[in-house]
Amino acid sequence: MRRYLLSSLFQSVIVLLGVLFLVFFMVRLTGDPARAMLAREATPEQVAEFRHRMGFDRPLVVQFIDFASRAIFGDFGNSLNYRLPALPLVLERLPYTLYLASMALVMAVAVAIPLGLIGGANPNSTLDLIGRGVGLLGQTVPTFWLALVMIVVFAVWLRWFPTSGSDGATAIIMPAFALSLGTMGRLVRLTRSSVLEIMGEDYIRTARSKGLADRLIFFRHALKNAAIPLVSVTTIQFGYMLGGSVIIESVFAWPGLGRLAADSIAIRDFPLVQAIAFFTSLIVIALTVLSDLLYALLDPRIRYE
Numbered sequence: 001m002r003r004y005l006l007s008s009l010f011q012s013v014i015v016l017l018g019v020l021f022l023v024f025f026m027v028r029l030t031g032d033p034a035r036a037m038l039a040r041e042a043t044p045e046q047v048a049e050f051r052h053r054m055g056f057d058r059p060l061v062v063q064f065i066d067f068a069s070r071a072i073f074g075d076f077g078n079s080l081n082y083r084l085p086a087l088p089l090v091l092e093r094l095p096y097t098l099y100l101a102s103m104a105l106v107m108a109v110a111v112a113i114p115l116g117l118i119g120g121a122n123p124n125s126t127l128d129l130i131g132r133g134v135g136l137l138g139q140t141v142p143t144f145w146l147a148l149v150m151i152v153v154f155a156v157w158l159r160w161f162p163t164s165g166s167d168g169a170t171a172i173i174m175p176a177f178a179l180s181l182g183t184m185g186r187l188v189r190l191t192r193s194s195v196l197e198i199m200g201e202d203y204i205r206t207a208r209s210k211g212l213a214d215r216l217i218f219f220r221h222a223l224k225n226a227a228i229p230l231v232s233v234t235t236i237q238f239g240y241m242l243g244g245s246v247i248i249e250s251v252f253a254w255p256g257l258g259r260l261a262a263d264s265i266a267i268r269d270f271p272l273v274q275a276i277a278f279f280t281s282l283i284v285i286a287l288t289v290l291s292d293l294l295y296a297l298l299d300p301r302i303r304y305e
Helices: 002-026 033-037 044-054 060-071 086-121 126-140 143-157 169-199 202-209 214-243 246-251 257-266 270-298
Strands: none
Touching (some): 086 169, 086 270, 143 246, 246 257
């Protein structure tokens, strides 16, 4: 276990360096980063002065080493729009995104896990058909389209929820549900398939041959083994929600990292975009390592070499 933990941490460091590399070259994909960050009306003299002030006139290797050495300590420079350090701005918006993603995950788990368990234990039942329908919708319905439809129906027509913002206890419901639908569909399908596979295992047939009740077999044997892949996938899905909330936060004007990233890209505030991309990647990497450790803890038969 300790050996695997050290291996995971080493791999995470390698991935983190790769993220730093991608974030560094993100503003250079369109050419001169000084031209990309400044307005189109900027004069050549202003571009040259900005390039020198930001250090873009130095060798590329020197720029990357300087960027990486500062980034690992949280220094991504100042936001071009807010004129403040980028990382505090990211940390200020992070709680809103964590709240949104957490509520979305709770909704997804609360709906998907029961439907998947019941559908896997009772194939072709009414609840199984409902669960398969939820899984199909979650995999096919675009989140931005669902968000717009929910705004029209529940906010404009019925006036049950506010159209945007984070004021009030009900403001979280629509964006959280729109964000949860994709994860909900994946979890329903995964839970159902896991239960179906486990119910066909030899140890389940052995338990039935001993006269154990189906309910006891399900809760004592099937449920425990079905939970192992679910914990791992759910943890990773939470990371995907954090990174994939840009559209939902933009549609509902939710003041989180996703909306901040979209606004920063629109106004070419690339130091802030770099900080958001790196910090989000760091959270996803940490969640991936956590999911692997939970997987090993839940199933003692697993041994990582």
